[in-house]
Amino acid sequence: MPRPLSATIHLDSMQHNLSRVRTEAPLAKIWAVVKANAYGHGLERGMRGFAQADGLALVETENALRLREAGWIKPILLLEGIFDASDVPLLAEHNINSTVHNIEQVKMLEYTQLYRPIDVHLKMNTGMNRLGFTPDEYAAAYKRLRAIPGIRNITHMTHFANADELEHPRLTIAEQVRRFQYGAGDLPGERSLSNSGGVLHGAELAGMLSNDWVRPGIMLYGGTPGGRAAADYGLRPTMTLRSEIIGIQQLEAGETVGYGSRFEAPGPMTVGVVACGYADGYPRHAPHGTPVIVDGRRTTLVGRVSMDMMTVDLTPVPNARVGSKVLLWGDGLPIDEVAQAAGTIGYELMCALAPRVRVLEGRMGSDG
Numbered sequence: 190m191p192r193p194l195s196a197t198i199h200l201d202s203m204q205h206n207l208s209r210v211r212t213e214a215p216l217a218k219i220w221a222v223v224k225a226n227a228y229g230h231g232l233e234r235g236m237r238g239f240a241q242a243d244g245l246a247l248v249e250t251e252n253a254l255r256l257r258e259a260g261w262i263k264p265i266l267l268l269e270g271i272f273d274a275s276d277v278p279l280l281a282e283h284n285i286n287s288t289v290h291n292i293e294q295v296k297m298l299e300y301t302q303l304y305r306p307i308d309v310h311l312k313m314n315t316g317m318n319r320l321g322f323t324p325d326e327y328a329a330a331y332k333r334l335r336a337i338p339g340i341r342n343i344t345h346m347t348h349f350a351n352a353d354e355l356e357h358p359r360l361t362i363a364e365q366v367r368r369f370q371y372g373a374g375d376l377p378g379e380r381s382l383s384n385s386g387g388v389l390h391g392a393e394l395a396g397m398l399s400n401d402w403v404r405p406g407i408m409l410y411g412g413t414p415g416g417r418a419a420a421d422y423g424l425r426p427t428m429t430l431r432s433e434i435i436g437i438q439q440l441e442a443g444e445t446v447g448y449g450s451r452f453e454a455p456g457p458m459t460v461g462v463v464a465c466g467y468a469d470g471y472p473r474h475a476p477h478g479t480p481v482i483v484d485g486r487r488t489t490l491v492g493r494v495s496m497d498m499m500t501v502d503l504t505p506v507p508n509a510r511v512g513s514k515v516l517l518w519g520d521g522l523p524i525d526e527v528a529q530a531a532g533t534i535g536y537e538l539m540c541a542l543a544p545r546v547r548v549l550e551g552r553m554g555s556d557g
């Protein structure tokens with residue numbers, strides 16, 4: 190028998206969440222973001238779950254090629270663009286759309302003969318200060334790209350730093366859009382601004398965003414970038430992490446649990462040992478009180494998460510035994526809630542799912 194820990198990926202929820210993007214941004218084409226192994230869900234599963242997207246966006250050329258080999262024929266976008274001039278011929282050969290965010294990439298495109306036209310996304314840095322040309326440099330970068338004979342469509346792109354918080358005190362979406370409009374002005378070409386936060390706030394931002402393409406990631410995987418709960422937006426979980434109780438300990442008052450003896454039993458209590466630890470991707474820093482569901486009852490983590498195991502309070506589940514079902518996140522326990530308790534974000538939990546965890550596919554509501 191395999192170890193009882195498994196992650197079930199719900200392709201039906203992935204399709205559903207994609208349809209939520211269509212509803213929120215009905216006029217835009219969708220780049221489904223499948224970087225980081227489709228946020229931990231598996232690249233090929235991302236391709237299948239988001240088959241109705243208009244394109245897939247990721248980071249590595251080798252994974253773009255994997256998508257082509259797996260049969261994806263629609264557009265692919267490299268979100269960080271190329272890393273070396275030797276990548277340029279691949280763009281033409283495999284019809285891969287590249288982000289261009291610095292002058293080195295412009296030069297690589299200028300110096301390499303393109304034997305087939307390619308499309309690019311020209312990125313503006315509107316305050317995120319990660320990738321892109323400043324609004325003042327932008328038109329000149331555009332002009333240089335436009336002069337390269339092998340470049341066909343140039344889409345104007347920027348990325349929001351605080352799409353989850355409309356009134357962010359330091360940098361608002363409105364301010365980033367203002368800078369974008371200043372830099373891109375009336376330059377011809379399509380526009381791509383919104384990530385999940387921008388899509389989810391589409392109604393509040395109506396009239397401000399002109400997206401020909403949106404680039405949602407986390408909302409496709411049933412999480413949110415912050416703010417309201419995913420279910421409030423009609424999003425469904427796409428990854429359910431389940432395990433079982435593999436040991437039970439009876440503690441007397443004052444006894445402690447696990448490494449560092451951090452948790453002390455306030456009175457006699459029963460503790461369950463769950464087959465899941467930080468080497469599986471469960472956050473080691475999740476504190477006492479992080480929610481866990483055992484046999485359908487909500488309880489909490491106690492003690493420190495170790496490499497292969499973690500311990501939970503069985504007081505609310507007196508009938509729990511070895512073999513009891515444990516839900517760590519997903520269908521029935523929002524990943525964002527677990528992440529928040531652990532001081533991180535749902536993105537990190539999904540992406541950190543370890544290769545040793547068995548991955549199954551199953552519809553939401555099934556046991557996987």
Ligand SMILES: Cc1ncc(COP(=O)(O)O)c(C=O)c1O
Pocket residue numbers: 222268348383384385386404405406407408414
């Ligand atoms: C350029 C770009 N666009 C879109 C996304 C998707 O963001 P989110 O997962 O918040 O929707 C990312 C993710 O970081 C990104 O880097």
